[in-house]
Amino acid sequence: MPNINAKPRAAIIGGGFTGCALALDLQMRGFRVELYERGEISAGTSGRTHGLLHSGGRYCVEDVEAGQECIQENRILRKIAKQCIEFNGGLFIALTDSDVAYGDKFAKGAVECDIDVEEITPAEALRLEPNINPALLRAFQVPDGAFDPLRLALAFAATAKRYGAIFHSYCEVNEILRRSDGRVSGVRYLNRHENQVHDFDADVIINATGAWAGSTAALAHVDVPVRPTPGVMVAYDQRLVQRVINRLCIPDDGDILVPQRRMVLIGTTSFDHNDVDYIPVYKDQIDLMHERAAQLVPSVKNAHMRGAWMSARPLIASGGDARSLTRTYKCYDHAGQGAPGLFTITGGKATTCRLMAEKTADLVCASLGIQQTCQTRDQELDSYRQYYNDARSAM
Ligand SMILES: Cc1cc2nc3c(=O)[nH]c(=O)nc-3n(C[C@H](O)[C@H](O)[C@H](O)COP(=O)(O)OP(=O)(O)OC[C@H]3O[C@@H](n4cnc5c(N)ncnc54)[C@H](O)[C@@H]3O)c2cc1C
Known part of the structure; x- marks a missing residue:
């Protein structure tokens, strides 16, 4: 002793x-x-994340404990680590009827997790972020931010x-x-x-x-x-949005677009992989990110892709597929x-x-x-x- x-x-x-x-x-x-x-x-x-200071909105329906932890720490980091954070907020946007239906669960989950969300009209969302998909059907504002990893x-x-x-x-x-x-x-x-x-x-x-x-x-x-669970990130050379743009849906591949300095980053995927020291960057995953990013922000189609990389989440092992882990x-x-x-x-x-x-x-x-x-x-x-x-x- x-x-x-x-x-x-x-x-x-x-x-x-x-x-x-x-x-x-x-x-x-x-x-x-x-x-x-x-x-x-x-x-x-840590050096290879989106850099999204989560509001907890991404988890407030399916993974409430994580959602509560995120908003609690989001508030603390905004206070103690101001120098590293752009606190520009975020939007969750619905692009399909099933996204619109998910919006009701999202609003309820946000209350349960104590996340300040506000529903705004699609027109208001487009006024805030002119480059998002003009066909959006529903939108919520959330207290997301971006940090420099x-x-x-x-x-x-x-x-x-x-x-x-x-x-x-x-x-x-x-x-x-x-x-x-x-x-x-x-x-x-x-x-x-x-x-x-x-x-x-x-x-x-x-x-x-x-x-x-x-x-x-x-x-x-x-x-x-521990269950190493990699995901791909793809960066584009233009800052097309000022806020974090999330798809209003159950956590899925390519559902988060984050502005970072003069770029935007789209991520990510989620799969099992044992060799954490060597994670190939798969082209089909890059293509999927490109497609999903363009659904959120159509002008991504014309943006120059700056790079793509992988890193692994250190998730706690349990049954089920990688996406469903807490x-x-x-x-x-x-x-x-x-x-x-x-x-x-x-x-x-x-x-x-x-x-x-x-x-x-x-x-x-x-x-x-x-x-x-x-x-x-x-x-x-x-x-x-x-x-x-x-x-x-x-x-
Ligand atoms: C693609 C992706 C995107 C993500 N995006 C976000 C996001 O936007 N927002 C968010 O909040 N979270 C995000 N995350 C989750 C977050 O990045 C991780 O939870 C976090 O970085 C884990 O940090 P860590 O310090 O636990 O692990 P690490 O950052 O991996 O640190 C572990 C360190 O241990 C070192 N190490 C290993 N073995 C040894 C040894 N034998 N001796 C000495 N050193 C050793 C490694 O070199 C490494 O630096 C994302 C994760 C992924 C995979």
Whole structure:
């Protein structure tokens, strides 16, 4: 057990949104945090998302828990991470009779999730966004936003560093060290800059490796039911809309178009794939995104396609097809699997990363008998630029 006079040491594996938000939370609660990322910050899924700050509207009918988490965190991130967010709002638009019928369930689900939605006329929607499909039949305004994926992760990391957390990029954890009683005692990692192996002694280790969480947990011979679920993103070289445009329908392929800087991005698909390190970008999925984007915003047909890429959601495994998996998150304390001191956080959304970190830190503190509570809800994040400027960086 940790020396009661010393700060408990936490090793976080993974430098995506979840790991960076967790580094801030644990460091603010008095831990000595060191984070290990095998690439650069946001090298995994976090650097390759739509960047949609979800209002929760996408989930309010089929996945109410995720919808509630999204709106709660949407409000918090708008306050603490203003620098990374364009809060332009969003529209859900109906293009068919079945979309129109879905609108009634959507309005009811939004009330249940406490999302401020307002139905507006198609003419009003076209006045707000002249490039959307003029044949739309129904429209709702929602409090969506767009965030810059790299900056959001870096802003959490920069703030964590100011509190004393240490970040090790290009350091891949290849071993979880154990004591003879099974308790984890540290990580062994390869520093890829210098091709050297080092150890860090830790009281707790948190696996925040997203879609890689299963293989990381296997280093300690424990099981995490993560189901890597990739999706394609396609970017076009023109900012054709100022708001997020969602299709008013059950979550489906190509139902979200997000403005990002001078582009728009359409996504996404959802399928099972085992090798998270190599996800081919399938042409039929790109073609499908093109078709779906043009249904929402017809001028996409004439826009130049800038690029297409894939990344994998770290969803929690259950039966059913990939599209139907919940977008909520889960924290695991692996003490019950014979690895006390080891925790995993997986699932969730970029939008809910702060909440995921809070709940994980609560679990870690409870396991060590530490009474510190979360302080990140009101902590305005430092400029993302400070991450690279700060002399406390380990690299
Ligand atoms: C196509 C797509 C679009 C999405 N769009 C949105 C959106 O618009 N809005 C939203 O809220 N959410 C969105 N999401 C979900 C969101 O992007 C993810 O939930 C989130 O990025 C997961 O973050 P993470 O930190 O848990 O995982 P990651 O970002 O994948 O971080 C895990 C990190 O662990 C590192 N790692 C792995 N193994 C090791 C090791 N052994 N040692 C050290 N480091 C290791 C990896 O390099 C990686 O950087 C989208 C997801 C996908 C797939």
